[in-house]
Amino acid sequence: MxxxxxxxxxxxxxxxxxxxxxxxxxxxxxxxxxxxxxxxxxxxxxxxxxxxxxxxxxxxxxxxxxxxxxxxxxxxxxxxxxxxxxxKGYELVSYVSSKCSYVSQYAHGDNCFIFEDNTIQPFVKIGNNVTLWSGNHIGHHSQIDDHNFVSSHVVISGHCRIKSNCFLGVNATLAHKITLEKETLLGAGAIISKNTIEKGVYVAPRTVKIEKNSDQIKL
Missing domain, CATH: 3.40.50.20 (Rossmann fold)
Structure with missing residues (x-):
């Protein structure tokens, strides 16, 4: 070993x-x-x-x-x-979970941390120093550049490009053929249907509390 x-x-x-x-x-x-x-x-x-x-x-x-x-x-x-x-001369290794569905024909870069239940489709390219937490969908022909962090249950549709130093929050969704420019920050639940701007911050609408208690709601 x-x-x-x-x-x-x-x-x-x-x-x-x-x-x-x-x-x-x-x-x-x-x-x-x-x-x-x-x-x-x-x-x-x-x-x-x-x-x-x-x-x-x-x-x-x-x-x-x-x-x-x-x-x-x-x-x-x-x-x-x-x-x-x-x-310092060190080779940097990657970890890819045995429970990840990695079906792209392209090898990932070094120092990647790819957790269980990720689905990485054909023609996907993953750069160096990329973290994919658990349960993400990386769609066909998409590219994730170096030094990115993708949280859990993110959907990246086909033909997307994630440029360097981005953060994608839990449950964020990218539509088809979307580009995230460098240092884009997506909050939890953000839905992106247009290309972002560099260093842009995108957040979903805040959940509000209604004026009823849970025992007043018929389920």
Whole structure:
């Protein structure tokens, strides 16, 4: 089994460790973060070491890496650490769930985190450092560029383009042939039927409370 180091000590790093241990060909050996964020010498029962020292302790000739960070600052923190790890010479691995329906003939990029119940149709292209949380539909001939985060139960219809550093909230829906420009933010439940603008923020109408109690409603 190939040996890997996970960058991160948050929820996503903990989840990544679980998936790699239970559903992959990789063995997680240790965790790493920047020295300023270390407050323990271990995480999840494995060594936790400073990223500044990683080449000495776990050289890239023997170990690979996975950057397990969230969508903070439109994925730019994860992107920065992705680039730093590359500069240190590490090969970045991806995780694709065995319960994902990946039927595209095109291989995904590196440092991708693709959860269970995703449907990835023919002719889909997925770039580097892309997270697809559980239960998404990625329609035929669509393209997801680098450094994106797609939450759960998002529908991306056919021939769509997701440019870099976007965030797609839970239950967002893209119509056919839609382009999300760079750094687009879609809130939960957003329905997009026209191309977005760069750094645009799109949210669904807010749910309102009516002036009745639940026991006054006939179901």
């Amino acid at each position: 190939a040996k890997i180091i996970i960058f991160g000590t948050g929820d996503i790093a903990q989840i990544a460790n679980y998936y790699f241990e239970n559903d992959s060909e990789y063995e997680v050996i240790a965790f790493t973060v920047d020295r300023d964020y270390i407050n323990s010498n271990s995480f999840e029962g494995k060594p936790l070491v400073a990223f500044e020292d990683i080449e000495t302790l776990y050289p890239s000739s023997n170990y690979k890496m996975f950057i397990a960070l969230s969508y903070s600052k439109m994925n730019k923190i994860r992107e920065a650490k992705y680039n730093e790890a590359k500069l």
